[in-house]
Amino acid sequence: MITVKSTQKLFTEDEISRLTGICLDHLRVVARSKHLGSIVRAAGAAGGEAERWLFTSVDLSVLTALCPRCEH
Numbered sequence: 001m002i003t004v005k006s007t008q009k010l011f012t013e014d015e016i017s018r019l020t021g022i023c024l025d026h027l028r029v030v031a032r033s034k035h036l037g038s039i040v041r042a043a044g045a046a047g048g049e050a051e052r053w054l055f056t057s058v059d060l061s062v063l064t065a066l067c068p069r070c071e072h
């Protein structure tokens with residue numbers, strides 16, 4: 001069971017990974033296949049575009065139900 005501040009509405013993939021124990025690789029695979037979260041395009045460091053994932057607290061609870069903590 002994960003408890004988060006109810007005022008927090010959106011989570012980055014890093015926060016989700018830290019909260020759930022799911023690594024970033026698996027997190028992205030599950031998010032894509034289950035249509036969770038949303039991809040935000042942001043300016044990358046090298047002038048290109050970088051993908052950033054944002055998740056809601058609902059996405060977070062679905063992810064924890066679907067995906068066990070990574071053990072690798």
Ligand SMILES: [Zn+2]
Binds near residue numbers: 022025072
């Ligand atoms: Zn993993």
